[in-house]
Amino acid sequence: MTTSPSTSSPTDSATDSPTPNAGMVIIGGGLTAATAAETLRKEGYAGAVTIVADEPETPYQRPPLSKGFLAGKEDADSLLPLPASWYPEHNVTLLKGTAATALDPQAHTVTLADGTTLAYDKVLLATGAAPRHIPFPGVDLKGVYTFRTKADSVAVKELFTAGNKNVVMIGSGWIGMEIAATATELGNHVALLGLEDVPLSTAIGSTLGAVFTNRQKEAGVRFELPATAEKIQGSDGAVTSVLTNTGVTLPADIVIVAVGVVPNTGLAKDAGLTINNGIEVTASLQTSAADVFAAGDVANSLHPVTGAYARSEHWANAIASGKVAAKSMLGQNAVLDDIPYFYTDQFDLGMEYSGFGALTKDAELVIRGSLEKREFVAFWLLEGRVVAGMNVNVWDVQDAIKDLIISARTVNKVQLADEHTAIEDI
Ligand SMILES: Cc1cc2nc3c(=O)[nH]c(=O)nc-3n(C[C@H](O)[C@H](O)[C@H](O)COP(=O)(O)OP(=O)(O)OC[C@H]3O[C@@H](n4cnc5c(N)ncnc54)[C@H](O)[C@@H]3O)c2cc1C
Incomplete structure (x- = not known):
């Protein structure tokens, strides 16, 4: 700016x-x-x-x-x-x-x-x-929510806190994955439907999407992929299950539709x-x-x-x-030129991302650190230049990543992947 x-x-x-x-x-x-x-x-x-x-x-x-x-x-x-x-x-x-x-x-x-x-x-x-509304049959049943406002969060929190509820998340984006993690941590049973083979792969690719998905699976989240809801089913006006378009019936006390905005x-x-x-x-x-x-x-x-x-x-x-x-x-000469940034927290995974997502589609992925240990920095390289970077359970590197992106300098891939070379020195 x-x-x-x-x-x-x-x-x-x-x-x-x-x-x-x-x-x-x-x-x-x-x-x-x-x-x-x-x-x-x-x-x-x-x-x-x-x-x-x-x-x-x-x-x-x-x-x-x-x-x-x-x-x-x-x-x-x-x-x-x-x-x-x-x-x-x-x-x-x-x-x-x-x-x-x-x-x-x-x-x-x-x-x-x-x-x-x-x-x-x-x-x-x-x-x-x-929230984007998709007119799934049964979407108006009691217990079906979209999730955007404080009021939504307060209502869902009350149900999640009681625990032991069957929760079906429709949508495997960042918000769907975060809510799945929080619901699971509060002792609920979560099934998640998504249109991607690997959740988050549209945003960060399937290799990195799998890091988050595998952590969720370890914690007990059930994934139905790729699948969406054919019908939300209920009894006496309240939701009881979700029938997927792949023919699976998932029991549901709570359904959250998080399919984008x-x-x-x-x-x-x-x-x-x-x-x-x-x-x-x-x-x-x-x-x-x-x-x-x-x-x-x-x-x-x-x-x-x-x-x-x-x-x-x-x-x-x-x-x-x-x-x-x-x-x-106020008439000042201000320009929005920040490098886009966002973050997520899911279970014990903390992540920050900076960069131009649209430029990562044809970019090469370079990893520094360990995907298995879930402690790494991922860089997207386009024509030898870093266009985006994401740190997972590694901290205090965002400024250096942003500097690399802003400088648009060509970088050495071996150095980029080497944990012993400070990002600032690449
Ligand atoms: C559950 C959730 C989790 C998120 N987590 C993250 C995260 O981890 N990291 C991240 O980077 N981003 C996250 N986001 C996204 C982030 O919250 C949004 O980018 C941010 O809220 C955008 O702010 P805004 O003020 O532009 O819009 P909003 O927050 O949508 O606020 C706009 C307000 O304007 C009101 N409004 C609309 N029309 C009118 C009107 N005609 N008259 C009066 N008022 C009106 C709306 O009701 C709303 O209150 C999350 C979003 C949600 C919903």
């Missing part, structure tokens, strides 16, 4: 809008929204800031929902990037439980669900993403903004409409390093893009 000092003050640009000094409006109540609000104040913006959040919650972050919070190891306060008191203390109006229903970029107004309108100088769309673009689309796998934005996170910005899971931004659009559905991007969006709203 690069920034340079503003040459025009926020109040200068505010005079262009129909309601002078109407202030900044942020739509969405997630990590991106909280980070943007905090950055506006840190950068010295003194005008009105309003967050419109449809969930009845103080803005929170989601990663613990499938990990420590679901396991009962972290409390609700640990979800908050900013304490509830921060908002009034910084004169930020937080409209909880309030959906924005329309955006008018010409009039510079946002309409709320109760019909009132808010004028803005600049608006940020941080509306995130929502779709960006919440409705508001932007209705306002006539350019939509392209999310809301299309420049590297400065400006949409196709003047004074309208988008960031976080909903935004598909032009990455200055790859020259391609990329939409990231990860925690680090919510923070980085929330900061860049706020600075851009």
Whole structure:
């Protein structure tokens, strides 16, 4: 992320809008929204800031929902990037439980669900993403959940904590695998359906996907692969089993459908903004409409390093893009050029990944360390350059991996694989 000092003050640009000094409006109540609000104040913006959040919650972050919070190891306060008191203390109006229903970029107004309108100088769309819904027969039975919100996690946590439940996970992505791990650790019996032969192989390839899958199998998770649900079956309105498309019946007290997310673009689309796998934005996170910005899971931004659009559905991007969006709203020359980063925790496997996933498809995999011991760093090499790197149960190497990617220098494969050569020295 690069920034340079503003040459025009926020109040200068505010005079262009129909309601002078109407202030900044942020739509969405997630990590991106909280980070943007905090950055506006840190950068010295003194005008009105309003967050419109449809969930009845103080803005929170989601990663613990499938990990420590679901396991009962972290409390609700640990979800908050900013304490509830921060908002009034910084004169930020937080409209909880309030959906924005329309955006008018010409009039510079946002309409709320109760019909009132808010004028803005600049608006940020941080509306995130929502679980993809697949209309499996039986999906409305009691005991079937999608998993995105704190409310979802609280409801499922209560059931998991009792233990000894039959849980069927539909979806073998990161969130499906994390929930499977947490449910198992809490003493439940988990079966997991996925469309890939090896879970996570679309993201990290089958060799590395197998590391996570094998750990899950050791802990007792049953995999049905490749398979999806033909039908969710029930009795008296509550789920009892899942019939797979391969003809297997899996007993189920709880079914969780975690088959990916779709960006919440409705508001932007209705306002006539350019939509392209999310809301299309420049590297400065400006949409196709003047004074309208988008960031976080909903935004598909032009990455200055790859020259391609990329939409990231990860925690680090919510923070980085929330900061860049706020600075851009203030007229600063900010650009989202971070190397994408994410992490996962499953049982005793801790992982961090940095890099450009789209460039790894034709890349060569180089491993330093031991896949068997589950302590290694994986590098993806394209034309002799590192385009992504992932550390599993090896720590404090992310900065060095990112430096390798940013430098785009050609590297020696033998050194890359050699644990005795510091990554910084390659
Ligand atoms: C269970 C779970 C575990 C995760 N674990 C990890 C992890 O380990 N590592 C990682 O890197 N990432 C993880 N993620 C992804 C990460 O949480 C997201 O990338 C991040 O939440 C994106 O933040 P956001 O603010 O852009 O969107 P969101 O968190 O989706 O927030 C958007 C908010 O805007 C609200 N909204 C939408 N439309 C409107 C409207 N019209 N009016 C008002 N409000 C609206 C939504 O209801 C929502 O509250 C996980 C996600 C989930 C669900």
